[in-house]
Amino acid sequence: MNLTLYVWRQKNAQDKGHMETYEARDVSPHMSFLEMLDVVNEQLLLDGKEPIAFDHDCREGICGMCSMTINGIPHGPEKGTTVCQLHMRHFHDGDKIYIEPWRARAFPVVKDLIVDRTAFDRIMQAGGFISVNTGGTPDANTIPISKKAADTAMDAAACIGCGACVAACKNASAMLFVSAKVSHLVNLPQGKIEAAERVRKMVAQMDKEGFGNCTNYDECEAVCPKEIPVKFIAQMNREFLKAKFKK
Amino acid sequence: MSSTQVSSTPVQVAAPSNTLTTSIGRKVFMAITGFLLFGWLVGHMIGNLQIFLGQDKLNAYALTLKHLASVIWIVRIVMLAVISIHVFYGITLWLRNRASRPVKYVKEATVQATLASRTMIWTGLGLFLFIVYHLLHYTFIVTNPQYADLHDSLGRHDVYSMVILGFQNYLISIVYIVAMFCLSYHLSHALASFLQTLGWNKTEVQPLIKKIGYTVATLMFLGFSSIPIAVLLGIVTLPGGGH
Numbered sequence: 001m002n003l004t005l006y007v008w009r010q011k012n013a014q015d016k017g018h019m020e021t022y023e024a025r026d027v028s029p030h031m032s033f034l035e036m037l038d039v040v041n042e043q044l045l046l047d048g049k050e051p052i053a054f055d056h057d058c059r060e061g062i063c064g065m066c067s068m069t070i071n072g073i074p075h076g077p078e079k080g081t082t083v084c085q086l087h088m089r090h091f092h093d094g095d096k097i098y099i100e101p102w103r104a105r106a107f108p109v110v111k112d113l114i115v116d117r118t119a120f121d122r123i124m125q126a127g128g129f130i131s132v133n134t135g136g137t138p139d140a141n142t143i144p145i146s147k148k149a150a151d152t153a154m155d156a157a158a159c160i161g162c163g164a165c166v167a168a169c170k171n172a173s174a175m176l177f178v179s180a181k182v183s184h185l186v187n188l189p190q191g192k193i194e195a196a197e198r199v200r201k202m203v204a205q206m207d208k209e210g211f212g213n214c215t216n217y218d219e220c221e222a223v224c225p226k227e228i229p230v231k232f233i234a235q236m237n238r239e240f241l242k243a244k245f246k247k
Numbered sequence: 248m249s250s251t252q253v254s255s256t257p258v259q260v261a262a263p264s265n266t267l268t269t270s271i272g273r274k275v276f277m278a279i280t281g282f283l284l285f286g287w288l289v290g291h292m293i294g295n296l297q298i299f300l301g302q303d304k305l306n307a308y309a310l311t312l313k314h315l316a317s318v319i320w321i322v323r324i325v326m327l328a329v330i331s332i333h334v335f336y337g338i339t340l341w342l343r344n345r346a347s348r349p350v351k352y353v354k355e356a357t358v359q360a361t362l363a364s365r366t367m368i369w370t371g372l373g374l375f376l377f378i379v380y381h382l383l384h385y386t387f388i389v390t391n392p393q394y395a396d397l398h399d400s401l402g403r404h405d406v407y408s409m410v411i412l413g414f415q416n417y418l419i420s421i422v423y424i425v426a427m428f429c430l431s432y433h434l435s436h437a438l439a440s441f442l443q444t445l446g447w448n449k450t451e452v453q454p455l456i457k458k459i460g461y462t463v464a465t466l467m468f469l470g471f472s473s474i475p476i477a478v479l480l481g482i483v484t485l486p487g488g489g490h
């Protein structure tokens with residue numbers, strides 16, 4: 001199939017950036033979206049032009065590196081799919097495809113489709129951990145955890161930190177990401193000890209980074225490649241309120 | 248996770264704020280004040296619907312409220328504070344949210360966010376303007392001062408006739424009906440949203456909550472709008488039968 005691509009090109013953080021048009025010829029429906037871009041890039045290199053820069057790593061849908069907004073939807077039109085796992089069979093001959101970076105004040109563009117997501121790292125450093133003493137490996141199952149709690153924590157832990165929730169939110173809010181991290185830890189006994197401090201610090205850091213605020217559009221859960229539900233945002237709100245009353 | 252750049256500068260971690268000035272704190276204020284406004288409006292609507300019971304009932308109700316003057320003034324002051332907080336945070340949050348995405352997408356798409364959720368600030372501001380007009384119209388009787396001289400046979404202020412005279416004006420009725428549409432549209436998102444904000448969401452019951460929210464929002468529209476509509480259709484008429 002042949003496609004017309006409109007791709008965001010931006011030399012560096014200072015550059016203003018603009019959309020550029022490319023024709024992608026003879027695209028196989030078996031290619032992934034990133035492989036399609038690889039082929040476009042090879043042609044650009046042959047033509048002596050700068051290839052399109054984009055983030056990627058595992059290409060298996062588990063690392064959270066790949067990040068691009070396709071026709072306005074982060075990770076593209078397929079539900080529960082990262083862009084590295086999105087296949088060209090979901091597109092049609094003659095399609096016009098807009099490819100843009102994540103858009104958020106807290107995620108400045110580094111180059112083309114690559115954005116700086118260290119804001120997420122700083123939120124994690126603010127409280128997304130549990131404190132444990134070093135030493136021998138603890139015995140398994142010394143702390144009983146109910147199946148329900150373990151399942152809920154696992155559902156939240158599915159977050160790969162890609163930032164699609166921010167990119168999709170009309171307010172560029174990071175609440176789905178932060179809530180997934182909060183819920184992942186607080187549903188487990190090991191995470192309960194620092195629960196109040198954690199949610200306070202992570203929310204403060206989230207605000208400081210310049211993310212927007214949740215107004216319950218639910219766009220985040222619709223694009224999340226791991227289909228993290230917004231009920232975790234409610235849990236974070238609950239934990240936040242509990243933490244307020246604790247002091 | 249994150250980008251190709253590794254920063255060597257030490258991480259600046261924000262000091263946790265201990266007041267309700269955080270993003271979530273402000274939203275909690277929005278939710279609580281919004282719910283109080285909603286609760287107040289349910290009471291207001293039930294009171295208003297007594298117009299269908301006739302002139303005597305409505306005017307007696309209005310007089311009872313008047314005799315509760317001190318209570319009424321406390322309620323008014325509380326509601327003024329409540330709406331001020333709701334409007335102030337509504338506008339500041341909206342501004343902050345807009346600033347969070349300085350560069351817009353060239354190709355914008357929406358997967359599941361409802362139009363109601365995306366227009367909260369506009370239905371809200373519409374309501375605010377309406378509330379100002381409504382208070383000048385019926386509460387403080389500034390826009391149509393002739394209403395102040397209306398009295399029934401028992402010498403009570405004739406609220407019944409005042410309402411009917413007001414709504415016999417098509418333009419005024421349309422303003423009220425449009426405002427009530429704004430209200431129910433605002434509530435259609437808000438009634439499920441405020442529970443989520445206050446930390447209550449169970450994936451299984453969420454569809455039911457949303458349905459209840461839509462139903463209540465629709466009932467609010469029908470309840471309030473039935474009055475101007477009934478007046479325009481001549482179902483509710485002036486005591487003398489006048490038009």
Ligand code: HEM
Pocket residue numbers: 214215216274277278280281282284285288333334335337338340341367368370371372374375433436437438440441442444445
């Ligand atoms: C008088 C009737 C009003 C009622 C009953 C009402 C009720 C509510 C409720 C219950 C919420 C949900 C809060 C949440 O999502 O947690 C809400 C949200 C909102 N209201 Fe109102 N409101 C009213 C008037 C206004 C006015 C006058 C404004 C003007 C600025 C306004 C602006 C907003 C905005 C922007 C939101 C969205 C906030 C968010 O989702 O974060 N509302 N309202």
Ligand code: FES
Pocket residue numbers: 055056057058059060061062063064065066082083084085
């Ligand atoms: S490249 Fe790892 S998730 Fe897509």
